[in-house]
Amino acid sequence: xxxxxxQLVELxxxxxxxxxxxxxxxxxxxxxxxWGPDLIAGIEDVYPESGLAERIIDIVxxxxxxxxxxxxxxxxxxxxxxxxxxxxxxxxxxxxxxRFAGTLNGVRERIPYLSELGVTYLHLMPxxxxxxxxxxxxxxxxxxxxxxxxxxxxxxxxxxxxxxxESDITLTLDLVLNHVAAEHEWAVKARAGDxxxxxxxxxxxxxxxxxxxxxxxxxxxxxxxxxxxTWDDDLNGWxxxxxxSFQWDxxxxxxxxxxxxxxIIINLANQGVDCLRLDxxxxxxxxxGTNCTNQPEVHGITQILRAAxxxxxxxxxxxxxxxxxPDDLVAYLxxxxxxxxxxxxxxHNSLMVQIWSALASRDARLLAVxxxxxxxxxxxxxxATYVRCHDDIGWAIANEDCEALALNGFEHRRFLSDFxxxxxxxxxxxxxxxQENPQTLDRRxxxxxASLVGLGRGHTAAERRLALDRLMLAYAMAMGxxxxxxxxxxxxxxxxxxxxxASVPEHADDNRWAHxxxxxxxxxxxxxxxxxxxxxxxxxxxxxxHVRRSLESLHASVPTRIYTTSHPSVVCFVRRHPxxxxxxxxxVSDVSVALDSAEILGHGWTLAYDRLSERYLPVVDxxxxxxxxxxxxxxxxx
Ligand code: GLC
Numbered sequence: 001x002x003x004x005x006x007q008l009v010e011l012x013x014x015x016x017x018x019x020x021x022x023x024x025x026x027x028x029x030x031x032x033x034x035w036g037p038d039l040i041a042g043i044e045d046v047y048p049e050s051g052l053a054e055r056i057i058d059i060v061x062x063x064x065x066x067x068x069x070x071x072x073x074x075x076x077x078x079x080x081x082x083x084x085x086x087x088x089x090x091x092x093x094x095x096x097x098x099r100f101a102g103t104l105n106g107v108r109e110r111i112p113y114l115s116e117l118g119v120t121y122l123h124l125m126p127x128x129x130x131x132x133x134x135x136x137x138x139x140x141x142x143x144x145x146x147x148x149x150x151x152x153x154x155x156x157x158x159x160x161x162x163x164x165x166e167s168d169i170t171l172t173l174d175l176v177l178n179h180v181a182a183e184h185e186w187a188v189k190a191r192a193g194d195x196x197x198x199x200x201x202x203x204x205x206x207x208x209x210x211x212x213x214x215x216x217x218x219x220x221x222x223x224x225x226x227x228x229x230t231w232d233d234d235l236n237g238w239x240x241x242x243x244x245s246f247q248w249d250x251x252x253x254x255x256x257x258x259x260x261x262x263x264i265i266i267n268l269a270n271q272g273v274d275c276l277r278l279d280x281x282x283x284x285x286x287x288x289g290t291n292c293t294n295q296p297e298v299h300g301i302t303q304i305l306r307a308a309x310x311x312x313x314x315x316x317x318x319x320x321x322x323x324x325x326p327d328d329l330v331a332y333l334x335x336x337x338x339x340x341x342x343x344x345x346x347x348h349n350s351l352m353v354q355i356w357s358a359l360a361s362r363d364a365r366l367l368a369v370x371x372x373x374x375x376x377x378x379x380x381x382x383x384a385t386y387v388r389c390h391d392d393i394g395w396a397i398a399n400e401d402c403e404a405l406a407l408n409g410f411e412h413r414r415f416l417s418d419f420x421x422x423x424x425x426x427x428x429x430x431x432x433x434x435q436e437n438p439q440t441l442d443r444r445x446x447x448x449x450a451s452l453v454g455l456g457r458g459h460t461a462a463e464r465r466l467a468l469d470r471l472m473l474a475y476a477m478a479m480g481x482x483x484x485x486x487x488x489x490x491x492x493x494x495x496x497x498x499x500x501x502a503s504v505p506e507h508a509d510d511n512r513w514a515h516x517x518x519x520x521x522x523x524x525x526x527x528x529x530x531x532x533x534x535x536x537x538x539x540x541x542x543x544x545x546h547v548r549r550s551l552e553s554l555h556a557s558v559p560t561r562i563y564t565t566s567h568p569s570v571v572c573f574v575r576r577h578p579x580x581x582x583x584x585x586x587x588v589s590d591v592s593v594a595l596d597s598a599e600i601l602g603h604g605w606t607l608a609y610d611r612l613s614e615r616y617l618p619v620v621d622x623x624x625x626x627x628x629x630x631x632x633x634x635x636x637x638x
Contacts, residue, residue: 008036011057015311018061024072028064031311032057038341039307045300052255056262056308063266063312071272071313074165078315084170085121085275085317085345085484086382086556089549092121092172094389095489096137097151099518100124104152104160111167113524117492117538118545121484122164123172123277125390127151131181131246134506137390137516139174139279140181140247144264154271161272170274172319177261178280179247182232186260187248191234199254202240202286204229210238218291222437224509242283242292252284252301262308269313278302278343281332282322294328302332302342319345319384323391326350326370326398333381340378345484348383350374353396355387355474356452357412360419360427362589364571366412368562370401382556383483387474387491388452390516392434392444393420410441417443420452428454428467430497432511448515449474450494455533464533466590468494469629472540473586476612476631479544480573480584483556487541488515493523494537547611547633553577565599570626572600580635583608587630594625600634608634 004012012032019025043052067075078084093114101107107124114122126138129146138148147157161171180186189197204210210229217228220243229238230245240249250257265276281302285295302318309316320332320343331338332346354367377383395416399409418424420431421443431447450456453471458464471494479485501513527538548554553575563572569589575582585600587593597619601608608617611633617624626632 004033005037005040007040007053008032011036011040011053014054014057015061018058019064022065027076028311031314035307035310038303039311041337042300042303042307042341046297046304047255047258049255052258055255055259056304057311059259059263060266060308060312063263063270066267067270067313070162071270071315075313075315082380083555083557086380088551088554089118090120090484091118091479091545091548092123092384092484092486093117093119093489094123094125094486095519096125096390096516097127099516100489101519103150104147104156108160108163111163111169114169115167117487117542118549119487120168121170121172121275121486123275123486126174126176127157128173131183134244134246135181136244136247137510137512139176140179140244141176142181142183143185145267158271161274165272171272172275172277173268173273174279175261175265175268175276176279177250178283179241179243179249182246182248184248186250191232196256198235200250200257201248202251203235203237205237207238210240212288213286213292216289216291218293219437221435222439223435240286243280249283249286252297258301258304262305265305265309265316266312269309269316274315275317275319275345277319277321279321281320281343282324282328294322294324294331299331299334299338299342303338306342317344319343319347321347323347323349323394323396325396326374326401330375330377333377335375340380343381345382345384347389348385348481348483349396351383351478351481352386352388353393355477356393356420357395357397357416358571358588359453359470359474360416360429361412363568364586364588365405365564365568366397366401366407368564368571369404370398371560371562373401376559379557383481384486385478385481385483386486386488387478388447388449388515389486389488390512392446392512393431394442394444414441414443417445420445420447422457428457428463428470430454430456432497432514434511446497446511446514448495448497448517449488449491450533450537451497451515455494456496466628468533468536468540469631471537472544473588473629473631475541476544476584476633477573477586479548480554480582480633482554482558482560482575485548489519490517492538492541493520493527493534495520495534544612551582551611551633551635552579553582553635565595567593567595569593570595570599583632583634585626585630585632585634587626587628590628592625592627593630594623597622597624600624605634605636607637609637610634611638 101110129143130138131140186200225244230241282293285297286292322332334342358364358367395413402409419427420429430451431445434444434446436443453467455467458467497514498517502508507513561574573584
């Protein structure tokens with residue numbers, strides 16, 4: 001450890017003065033030794049103002065004072081087990097509270113369902129008070145200190161967190177930090193002319209600056225929210241609105257905004273929230289002449305937020321939602337001086353897209369090229385691996401990866417949109433086109449996993465079986481890649497698109513609601529007693545989750561290496577771990593493939609055991625035959 005700098009000593013003294021009479025003060029002071037340097041370095045990176053670190057220490061002190069005894073005990077345990085989200089038994093589940101169980105108390109009653117499935121990490125989609133009417137699925141927050149009324153209260157949230165913790169499940173909530181609802185108190189005050197709050201936003205008197213920015217800005221919702229600025233009469237100006245016109249981007253260059261969010265973060269941690277999903281984090285810093293995403297200051301800001309949060313509530317972790325190009329993604333888990341100091345988890349958007357690409361093209365080589373180009377991530381962090389989420393799928397596939405296989409990136413992305421919207425003649429899928437951009441010809445896709453693998457279009461039993469096998473293969477890749485796998489609500493029951501989504505007027509323009517159906521509890525409750533697609537999807541996923549737990553090689557600190565084989569449809573994910581290696585084999589096509597067994601057993605074994613089917617790998621005449629969508633998780637014989 002290096003010697004404390006004078007500034008660190010000052011911060012430590014300040015914390016001691018604020019909290020000297022608190023029980024466990026030695027532990028708290030040790031935390032400032034540990035995370036104070038990250039805090040100071042982050043501030044130096046981004047904010048020139050003096051006195052900011054002291055202000056933050058005061059916010060942290062107040063937050064700490066309010067932290068319950070139970071959560072402080074949880075902090076101690078987490079400090080001893082900081083890899084809880086990296087372990088093979090960590091499995092996530094994401095759901096809208098109302099669509100899953102009506103209310104927060106309803107969610108509490110469904111904990112046994114989650115436990116049975118093997119879930120240890122629950123992400124409840126936005127549940128803080130949104131603006132009335134259209135709210136982008138709750139991502140237009142009006143009050144960060146209040147729960148949406150029809151779901152319950154802050155007290156219900158805290159007691160839900162407690163009940164989840166008793167069942168060994170952690171709670172993740174969204175922290176929307178790029179924007180607030182136009183009805184948020186800060187926006188209301190800005191509209192009333194308060195200069196302090198006008199500075200919380202980017203407001204321009206005329207089109208001069210907005211036009212300059214627009215030259216290089218993309219459009220996130222070109223269909224229903226074109227442009228990035230919205231005129232507001234009361235403001236008498238144009239306000240920056242990257243997403244919808246009712247979502248006002250906040251100004252992170254203002255240290256008051258930083259301090260507000262630190263306070264919000266600690267308050268949520270004090271309700272028992274274990275992880276915050278940093279929504280749209282890539283957008284929070286703007287720079288003229290750029291696309292205003294992935295700016296370097298984003299990482300300095302995240303480092304400050306994380307250091308402050310860890311001093312107050314060390315069990316809290318961050319998950320970055322940065323749906324960005326592969327080359328920009330790893331920075332959210334930390335590169336260079338930020339390595340291991342920013343988010344703990346980040347969505348592996350690229351893996352998700354490549355899984356769909358491999359299934360459509362029946363060729364896994366592009367997946368292997370793209371994954372092999374990723375840098376390793378800090379060993380203390382994890383990818384969130386997933387097949388789909390509540391958002392659309394954008395075809396984030398790099399041209400240069402395509403070029404390595406003599407493919408044209410633009411054509412391949414177009415093929416994927418055609419394929420998953422069902423327009424391509426070879427398609428099995430049933431997706432919907434989301435946000436067609438006439439300028440870039442970009443077409444994203446909505447749809448549940450089951451609809452995208454073709455379950456909705458499967459007429460014969462054999463077609464439905466193939467679709468379910470595809471679903472299992474996609475999930476096996478996400479569960480086997482290493483990291484924190486996320487199941488999106490309903491995929492475990494192979495739920496199809498909600499064709500009726502547009503009957504809710506606020507949802508009609510946004511077909512992402514097609515893949516956010518409500519939980520059909522009658523189907524879920526019959527999972528063990530009926531023979532159905534839902535029951536087979538459930539038992540397949542349930543099995544995978546439970547096998548996963550027994551494989552130490554799936555700890556997220558170990559990287560996955562991906563190998564192609566002599567057949568383009570067959571790919572291996574190899575995880576080497578001191579506790580025993582794991583070789584996963586996937587056939588992404590609907591035909592059987594025979595391979596020389598050395599291609600699979602060449603990873604060092606003479607005999608292999610498939611942990612998923614609990615069978616030895618049959619080798620006949622030196623060959624292994626992989627049926628359509630074969631999914632093997634091989635270890636040495638147990
Ligand atoms: C994130 C959310 C998405 C939302 C956007 C704006 O990308 O996942 O649903 O529209 O942020 O908050």
